[in-house]
Amino acid sequence: MTNKVIKGNTRDRIIESAKKLFAEQGYQKTTVIDISKQAGLSEAALYEYFQGKEDLLLTIPDLWVSELIEDLKEQLFGIKGAFNKLRKYLWWYLRRIEEAPLDAKIVYLFLKTNANFMETEVYSNVKILYSSLIDIFEEGRASGEMKPDLNPYFARTIFIGTMEHIVTRWLVKDMSYSLFDNLEDTFDLMVDAFKKGNST
Amino acid sequence: MTNKVIKGNTRDRIIESAKKLFAEQGYQKTTVIDISKQAGLSEAALYEYFQGKEDLLLTIPDLWVSELIEDLKEQLFGIKGAFNKLRKYLWWYLRRIEEAPLDAKIVYLFLKTNANFMETEVYSNVKILYSSLIDIFEEGRASGEMKPDLNPYFARTIFIGTMEHIVTRWLVKDMSYSLFDNLEDTFDLMVDAFKKGNST
DNA sequence: GCGTTACCCTAATAACATTAGAAAAATATC
DNA sequence: GATATTTTTCTAATGTTATTAGGGTAACGC
Numbered sequence: 001m002t003n004k005v006i007k008g009n010t011r012d013r014i015i016e017s018a019k020k021l022f023a024e025q026g027y028q029k030t031t032v033i034d035i036s037k038q039a040g041l042s043e044a045a046l047y048e049y050f051q052g053k054e055d056l057l058l059t060i061p062d063l064w065v066s067e068l069i070e071d072l073k074e075q076l077f078g079i080k081g082a083f084n085k086l087r088k089y090l091w092w093y094l095r096r097i098e099e100a101p102l103d104a105k106i107v108y109l110f111l112k113t114n115a116n117f118m119e120t121e122v123y124s125n126v127k128i129l130y131s132s133l134i135d136i137f138e139e140g141r142a143s144g145e146m147k148p149d150l151n152p153y154f155a156r157t158i159f160i161g162t163m164e165h166i167v168t169r170w171l172v173k174d175m176s177y178s179l180f181d182n183l184e185d186t187f188d189l190m191v192d193a194f195k196k197g198n199s200t
Numbered sequence: 201m202t203n204k205v206i207k208g209n210t211r212d213r214i215i216e217s218a219k220k221l222f223a224e225q226g227y228q229k230t231t232v233i234d235i236s237k238q239a240g241l242s243e244a245a246l247y248e249y250f251q252g253k254e255d256l257l258l259t260i261p262d263l264w265v266s267e268l269i270e271d272l273k274e275q276l277f278g279i280k281g282a283f284n285k286l287r288k289y290l291w292w293y294l295r296r297i298e299e300a301p302l303d304a305k306i307v308y309l310f311l312k313t314n315a316n317f318m319e320t321e322v323y324s325n326v327k328i329l330y331s332s333l334i335d336i337f338e339e340g341r342a343s344g345e346m347k348p349d350l351n352p353y354f355a356r357t358i359f360i361g362t363m364e365h366i367v368t369r370w371l372v373k374d375m376s377y378s379l380f381d382n383l384e385d386t387f388d389l390m391v392d393a394f395k396k397g398n399s400t
Numbered sequence: 401g402c403g404t405t406a407c408c409c410t411a412a413t414a415a416c417a418t419t420a421g422a423a424a425a426a427t428a429t430c
Numbered sequence: 431g432a433t434a435t436t437t438t439t440c441t442a443a444t445g446t447t448a449t450t451a452g453g454g455t456a457a458c459g460c
Contacts, residue, residue, distance in 0.1 A: 010407085026315045028228065032448060044450080045408050053448070113309040115226050118372070154386040161365030162358045172318070186354040193393035210438085232417060245439050247418070 011049045013039045018056050023102040027057060027110045057110060058120050064103040065125040068096060072129065082140030083191060089133065090163060090187060094179045097167055105171050108164075130160060137194070146194045155194055162190055211249045213239045218256050223302040227257055227310045257310060258320055264303040265325040268296060272329060282340025283391060289333065290363060290387060294379045297367055305371050308364075330360060337394070346394045355394055362390055 017038035021030040032053055036046045050056045075092045079085050097104045107122065117123055137155045140146035146155075166186070170179050217238035221230040232253055236246045250256045275292045279285050297304045307322065317323055333356045340346035346355075366386070370379050392398060 029315070031446085042409055043448080044410080047449070048407070109313040112372070113313050115229075151385060151389070154382060154389050157365060157386055158358065158362045158390050161362035163361070165357060165361030165364060172312070182354060185351060186357055189351070189354050189393050190358050191393075192398045193389055193391075195398070231415085242440050243417080244419080244441080248438070253417070 010039070010041070010045075014041070014046055014049055014056070015060055019060050019102045019106065022057065022060070022110060023105045054114075054116070057106070057114065058116065058122070061103050061107045061111060061122050064100055065107070065122050065129070069125055069128055071096070072132065076132070082136050082143060082145050083194075085136045085139070086133075086159070086191065087187060089136070090159075090183070091180075093163065094167070094183070097170075098179050101171070101175055104167065108168055108171055130156065133159060140194065144196060147196055150194060158190065158193060162186070210239070210241070210245075214241070214246055214249055214256070215260055219260050219302045219306065222257065222260070222310060223305045254314075254316070257306070257314065258316065258322070261303050261307045261311060261322050264300055265307070265322050265329070269325055269328055271296070272332065276332070282336050282343060282345050283394075285336045285339070286333075286359070286391065287387060289336070290359075290383070291380075293363065294367070294383070297370075298379050301371070301375055304367065308368055308371055330356065333359060340394065344396060347396055347398065350394060358390065358393060362386070 014035065018030070018035045021034050021038060024030075025034075032043050032046060035056070036043045039046070050059065072089075072092070075088060076085055079088050107126075111117055111120070111122060133156045134152045137146065137150060137152035141148060141150045141152070166179070166183075170177070214235065218230070218235045221234050221238060224230075225234075232243050232246060235253075235256070236243045239246070250259065272289075272292070275288060276285055279288055307326075311317055311320070311322060334352045337346065337350060337352035337355045341348060341350045341352070366379070366383075370377070
């Protein structure tokens, strides 16, 4: 029992160390020695917990992304109207990014460009996260809030593209300003594309 | 004189080899030996032309991106109307991506996430490439085609975000479909956000 | 006490990027 | 055309890093 607790702690310590170093120095420039030193271990011990450096990278954001899925349901629960849900989705997502910039940086800058990303648990979880947008757009179309001929998939492309662009820019610029700057205006502008009565 | 030609050829050969291998196997998994073998050289000779592996990565897309800037002016020349320019911009850009998928893959998947990207010539050239969108949106606002209170920077965020999302998805999915699938519809949907008469 | 297990270590090994120093090829100079 | 000089390339180190081998130690069950 003490066993498992200690093991759990060590594993977490490795993850926290790697997360910090990857986000600070980048994946390539971080060495396994760096990580194990930071975690208070020898290099070899690290291999008891992870298959290697890449496995570590692929595993780090697992927990964070799974939590996101759970939380999203909560957050959207009880919100009426497609536009209100859409707005909540964006604000909620950006706040989660703001709260966990290390995880975000790893996912956006290192993981998404990894050749094995698509076989990752994170990938399938992100897909789930994004699939709920389809429901929102369909609801909007059905309720008459949005265009009757709105294609939810095209709308999602625009929404996710814009959102990810905002996030990536913020991460690349080292989080030097607020993620929420101009968000209101950009959101209002974007959703005009989806609104009923706006010609296609 | 023959000197320079030969030297030029060798340098180009190295770039072509590196481009191919980076795009195929990724930056990390490509070794300097791979590159030099493919180019018909020893490893050491490669270092006469480039400072190292990273320098190579940062240099590869230089030429391609500079050409883009030149070409863009040509392409937009004589097109009347902001929406027509916007459409041309998107179609032109995607065709250039389609024609040079290796360069595109390197820029989108490996370069943009490199810590030194922002000190790159490619970065400043991409900024130029994207800055012309501001002019287009300003023209649209001035001419009355677009909303009188349209903020060109917010509009650009939406446009670039959507465009880059389309490109990135295509690259990550290994170019297994046409970049132009559904482009017309997605474009039409997006630009509704910018059109005059659509409420903000 | 003794075996088992979980955890961790030191010391290889192997792959790789990069550099040193010299050979070989090309070019210039006389 | 022979020799000096410069350019281009090579073989052979060197140093860094990821990964593995093999063993030690401590807790725990019996």
